[in-house]
Amino acid sequence: MKGDIILKNISKVYHKGKIKIFALKNINLEIKKGEFVVIMGPSGSGKTTLLNIIGCLDIPTEGEVIFNGKVLKSFSEDQLAEYRRQNIGFIFQSFNLIPVLTVKENIELPLILEKNFSSQYKEERIKELIEKLGLSGMENRFPSELSGGQEQRVAIARALVKKPIVVLADEPTANLDSQTALEVIKIMKEMNEIEKTTFIFSTHDPKIEKFAKRIITLKDGMIESDIMVS
């Protein structure tokens, strides 16, 4: 189905001198469009590596990622960039907003490359997200003038602005207090339901589990459990 992600026999090996370190071992996974997937596991279990491979930020040592029926392994550097531009939104643990740009400019950044959207549509989309994410009145502020929760909301808006099929979030709540973390997760859940965007995010915060429709637990680079939550 369009928007489904299939991971076949994915392994990722890092070399530290002569020592091989398996970050991921033989991962097989299928994620349907519109799912709200939480990847859990202790530090070093391979959560970030898995997200990076899904988002084509990293290349697996073995195996293949299939998206929309296309094998991404055969893609060139430019094709991978195009794939990311069209389909993926990223949310990072440390927000990664550009400090010299305002809230509005940060949200607008992914749209720079979008030639198919009219400037009116872009304006409306930014305005819509600013309102939905409770950022009204902060459009002209710089990241340094925002709280952690506000910064992460800007990052979410930036990830969603071009209506990607998948949003990948690597520990989006790790730098936030528990109250703000819950708020951010609620917003993500809401966006998942409204915009039917697939959300895949990693965390080791057990309080977030209750929002997930599907919980994948990793241990030592392998899938320990893959549970659908009713």
Place this chain on the structure above:
Amino acid sequence: MAVGFMSFVFFDSLFLGIDKMLVEQLMKLQDSSIVIYSKEYDEDKKSYPLDRPIKDINEILKISSSIKNIEALTPRTQFLCEVIYLGKSKHIIATVIEPKTDVQVFDLHKNLKEGKFLDDTSALEILVGSALAEELNIKVKDTITLSAYTKYKMLNALDFVVCGILETSVPLINESTVVINFKSAEKLLDLEGDVNSIHIKVPWNKRESISGYFNKVSKIAKQFKEGLSDDYKVYTFKDLYQEFMLLMKQKRISSFIIVFFILLISAVGIVNTMLMAVYERVKEIGIMMAMGFKPKQVRNLFLLEGLIIGLFGSALGAFLGLLSNLWLIYKGWNLEIMYGEKITGLKASQLGMPVWGVIYGEWNIYAFVFCFCFCILIAVISAYFPSRFASKLTVTDCLKFI
């Protein structure tokens, strides 16, 4: 970058100005713009013969009256002689001048250290170069003896009263020149109204370049060559100072290299700035690549930034260069005020300065064009390598970069 640009055009203008002043001084004190000798004299001019004069001065005067752009002309004759004073003596080259017209062509009268200049009527008066006067301990109003061969190869000697001491920026004049008028020369050398050379002054406008002036002088010299018979030899200042001009050309190359180093130093600054700009933003590059920017697009962004920095830097440099050149060309750099005897206690010749007084710069549009292109090129090149480095990083490496 802007400072490098400004320094380049400033020093280029200064060096050009100094070159122009050097040529100007040689012309104003020694040979003028155009010199005409008889053909026979020219064949043996190193021995300063007195029996090979210009046959018909009127022929030259007739042509000169039909040529525009000639300010004045004057006759001169040079001869070898011995100066004798209180038991000391020195062999030198003496110059015979016609004071009334000489001051219209040459600036000797402006270079008097003490005493007065010659006039046409007074006989047996003499001007002595300052270094020569010092060497022989000659002072104004002293009586010195000149010994020389006449036109008919007879040795003759006469006493002259020193009326003035000359101090110029040309060492040769200071060290081994005495000047007398034609009235005195008649008595010493039996010249019978002969002159060996005619010196012609072509006005040099303040803003005129060396090459522009040379073209003007060459055209006038050509008119003389065409109008005069084969009995004459016509030289321009460039012909006379061929070796000096060649030396000046080489000096221009070496001064260009020195000034070019200033630009290179500023180029290092630009490269450093661009490298810092890229390294500071590796994480941002990672974010942009994660959003779908292609490596080429990232590279182009940095090249664009380099180009903009280059354009702004060049524009600012051109403006600063223009200001510094305006000051140097119209106001001039007064060496006397900065390094004069009152400040340093040293004379110009002791400081080893080839020129003295107020140095004026020269416009050189090529220096501006060269700097403008060079600064932009350097900015783009220095943006290219770090941007290439940035575009080759993986997104995960960029995001991990602190």
